[in-house]
Amino acid sequence: MPIGKVKWYDNEKGFGILTADDGREVFLRANALAADTGEIKPGMRMEFGVADGRKGAQAMAAKILDRSPSVAKAKRMPARDLAPIVQDVVSLLEHSIGSLTNGKYPDGDASKIAAALRKVADNFDA
Numbered sequence: 457m458p459i460g461k462v463k464w465y466d467n468e469k470g471f472g473i474l475t476a477d478d479g480r481e482v483f484l485r486a487n488a489l490a491a492d493t494g495e496i497k498p499g500m501r502m503e504f505g506v507a508d509g510r511k512g513a514q515a516m517a518a519k520i521l522d523r524s525p526s527v528a529k530a531k532r533m534p535a536r537d538l539a540p541i542v543q544d545v546v547s548l549l550e551h552s553i554g555s556l557t558n559g560k561y562p563d564g565d566a567s568k569i570a571a572a573l574r575k576v577a578d579n580f581d582a
Contacts, residue, residue, distance in 0.1 A: 457503050458482075459521065465496040474502060474515055482506055484515040493520065532579045545572045 458476045462484070465472030470486030482504065489496070504518035532538075548569045552562040562569065 457505055459501065459503050462496055462498050462500045462502060464498055467495055472496065474504060474518070476506075480513060482513045482515045483509065483511065484518060488515045488518045490519060496520075538576065538579050541572060542576055545569070545576055548572060 458478070458480075460474045460476035460482065463473040463475045463481065465484065472484050474482045474484050476482055484496075484502075484504070488504065501521040502515075502518050503521055505516035506513050507516050508514075552569060555562045
């Protein structure tokens with residue numbers, strides 16, 4: 457069976473393109489994957505069969521050989537280190553409620569709140 461990498465794949469639409477190790481591009485549909493495959497990302501190595509379809513080569517019985525590691529997850533801080541930052545964000549937000557209720561944005565804390573929210577969001581989103 458040929459082996460290749462995912463060139464691109466749209467998980468919502470359920471199709472994409474594989475590039476076989478010999479350079480040939482193969483169309484990949486969601487129905488060629490096992491039901492428990494999960495999210496497909498560019499760079500994943502896959503093993504697949506090939507069948508000639510109406511519009512060219514199509515992957516059959518594709519399976520993931522190895523998942524590419526997430527760079528974002530590798531860079532995010534340990535959960536124990538993030539916990540105090542989340543506590544600080546909660547405190548800053550609670551402190552700003554009074555100003556916001558009176559129709560004003562917090563003066564001195566606004567940039568601190570924004571920076572802390574970004575830091576937490578970046579780590580949660582990884």
